[in-house]
Amino acid sequence: MRRTARPVYLSLPTDLVSAKISTERLRTPLTRNPPPNDPQIESFVIDTIVRILEEAGGDVVVLVDACAIRQGVKEELNEFLRKTKFPVYSTPMGKTTVDENFERYGGIYLGSISRPEIKESVETAKLVLSVGALKSDLNTGNFSYHIPVKHTIELHSDTTKVQYAVFPGVGMKELIPKLTERLESYHAAASKLVVPRFLAPVPNEETETITHNFFWPRLAQFFRPRDFIVTESGMHATFCSVSFIDHFEGTANFGILDVPLPEKSVLINQILWGSIGWSVGSLLGASLVAKESGQGRAILFVGDGSLQLTVQELSVMLRVGVKPIIFLLNNSGYTIERFVHGKARKYNDISNWNWTSLLKTLGDPDEAISSSYTVHNKAELSQLLDNAIFARAEKMQMVEVMMDRLDAPLSLKLQAEASGRANAYGAPSNPDTTSA
Secondary structure, three states, X not given: OOOOOOOOOOOOOOOXXXXXXXXXXXXXXXXXXXXXXXXXXXXXXXXXXXXXXXXXXXXXXXXXXXXXXXXOOHHHHHHHHHHHXXXXXXXXXXXXXXXXOOOOEEEEOOHHHOOHHHHHXXXXXXXXXXEOOOXXXXXXXXXXXXXXXXXXXXXXXXXXXXXXXXXXXXXHHHHHHHHXXXXXXXXXXXXXXXXXXXXXXXXXXXXXXXXHHHHHHHHXXXXXXXXXXXXXXXXXXXXXXXXXXXXXXXXXXXXOOOOOOOXXXXXXXXXXXOXXXXXXXXXXXXXXXXXXXXOOOEEEEEEHHHHHHHOOHHHHHHHHOOOOEEEEEEOOOOHHHHHHOOOOOHHHXXXXXXXXXXXXXXXXXXXXXXXXXXXXXXXHHHHHHOOHHHHHOOOEEEEEEEOOOOOOOHHHHHHHHHHHHHOOOOOOOOOOOOOO
């Protein structure tokens, strides 16, 4: 029985590393099951939730977040959604918790920078059932949720919050199946609630330049079920005004949000600490899982500035024989920082590397186990994505995608504007917060 799910650090004195110890305890499997809920408190919580839902007339939306994945409730949650048919939306870090082809899934809620139809659907609902919330700045659109607390129920790993009341020791792992039993009778009524279609058609643009508006919907056609998709976390910027520290996320993190991913695919992102270059090491881990499981491809989206910080991990990938596909977005520097502060500032420029020679330098001089490409326009990109040999990912591959230095996904531009306002001298430290 686990009490928490946190990183573990083991420190061994040097004089003990060769000591023999019993393996007896290794025969006891580890369990991720949390401690049981108090039955009386849990029963009261369930009755209270059912009563509030009845008062709301069944006008409920579900908002899933990162801890639904981290705390292992995807199976219970998806069963709940299938049986109740409540509309469901996701935060950026909750993406792929729910099958994005599910007819009741409406897309990404990101506070004030959400798509208008999603923002209206979530914020006008009489009740929002939040599952595994992780309310960091950029996972909430700069804390711009406009959902009254009196309209909110939050399910967490070891706590349940019902409006203004908090019930410690009532975790969602056991609670969700019991809520399913009590609420599946709302199936017919919930099915009538309108959910916007989550689609991302490839736009017909006049320019042959690869734009973000084109790139992400086009890549959505390339993804397959069970792919591991890793997106870069971007940059870490510190601003002095009002002692505000902002960790901004990668272009890829924003670009991937508005396109549907295939069933059973896994999005690996980190829109919490914003550690620049984080995704490259994460790709190594995802690639090893893909190799050992024999399921899915490992695909990375990373900017040129981010990759320069942790590029040495590519050498490890070549050495251990994994076969990821790396899309290197070459936009000549720190595009995110340009939008936040200084579009023409020199400190947002970087030296341009010869990216298509990089894998040769890092361990594959004869290109026996890797291939590299540069795509300059939409036709070249589409030709490569449609190539069956490339799509099979039988070797490590890097694709340098040439993009304009001031092009970015719309959601990133809106987030940058919000961060810029928050960082202005004299601005309140938290201008947008969840409504009371």
